[in-house]
Amino acid sequence: MPELPEVERVRKIMEDVLLGQEIKEAEVVEDEIVLSGQPAESYVAALQGRTVTGLGRKGKFWWIEFEEAPVVFGHLGMSGWIRELGNDDFRLKEHGEAPLVDENGRPRFLKMMLKAANGRKVALTDGRRLARLWLGDSPDTDPRVKKLGRDCYLEPLSTEEISKIFAKKKAPLKAVLLDQAIFAGIGNWLADEIMFQAGVAPKRPVNTLSEAEIEALRVKMGDILELSVRAGADYAQFPNDWMFHVRWGGSKGAETIGGHQIIREQVGGRTTAWVPTLQK
The missing domain is CATH 1.10.8.50 (Helicase, Ruva Protein; domain 3)
Structure with a gap:
């Protein structure tokens, strides 16, 4: 399971790619479990066309902030991961040696892919479907984040x-x-x-x-x-x-x-x- 150091790595990857950038394209794959029961279109609406103002983390939770709500929150679960496409082949122990992309060159087990205005992309993948995404108003008021020490x-x-x-x-x-x-x-x-x-x-x-x-x-x-x-x-x-x-x-x-x-x-x-x- 990704722990604090791994999640901080993910936060830094997203910060490097997305901070100050408008998200030109947001692809979110329908998955009732990973998306916490919310439709994919709600995440696309929360991401696409908006400029990222901050990437935060507390414990194993991370989030993407904009000038206004909603904030997109995430947890990587047991084997979820976020990488910059074409520039990161890091693997968790749980990932083994399986290919990172399918026969069409798309990330395997894709859950979310974001393309910044500069053309760079990050992708969330999770083969075990234990990662979670959810929407909220603020890290200061989010119930899950508030439960953390x-x-x-x-x-x-x-x-x-x-x-x-x-x-x-x-x-x-x-x-x-x-x-x-x-x-x-x-x-x-x-x-x-x-x-x-x-x-x-x-x-x-x-x-x-x-x-x-x-x-x-x-x-x-x-x-x-x-x-x-x-x-x-x-x-x-x-x-x-x-x-x-x-x-x-x-x-x-x-x-x-x-x-x-x-x-x-x-x-x-x-x-x-x-x-x-x-x-x-």
Whole structure:
């Protein structure tokens, strides 16, 4: 699933292509699920002929703003992606090696394609139909955005703030890190990476963590986000000693990291990769 670094990459792609540009053509494919029950024509009306004034993001949500409402909001789901056509062949882990275009040269699994006045195009694709688009008046008033906690990259919580939140909860650390009402933007691989680098076990009830452990989690969260966002979520640029490179593949994935056994199990309802000898 695209997490904060991947969604920030998508936001930057759209900003580079669309900001200050009139959208000359908007193609939106009818899909009751992805379009949140709204007809494609409502999105075309909200996009075509309008000049983009801002591209925003909070957590895993992104949006396209204009001088007036409506705003077009989006979420990439499990494997949705936005790329500039002809200038971006980046792939998520979930994308595998399948062709990005069909026999006619059109993006496979196309949901939305926007052509700017300068001729450049961006396309939203999603083979699993778990991405979402919706219309709203403003990021400040949108119900989905308002449910999010602070963005972990743009507005990181302090150690003191995290400590106060953890003191009131008994849930396992993994589950709390994935709570978007607290840590907006953190997903499965980020949570596992943060816990691994901080040396804290995913099953630990958060109200049992020491201040030093919470500080380690905060610092590692900031470091990991800073590096991964700066790298444009290009996985090849992630340090070789990151859990990221070996956590995938389920039971067929790597068995060790640095000579230590990797355990894969369900924690907080999500598959979790961790190292008991290094995480306490």
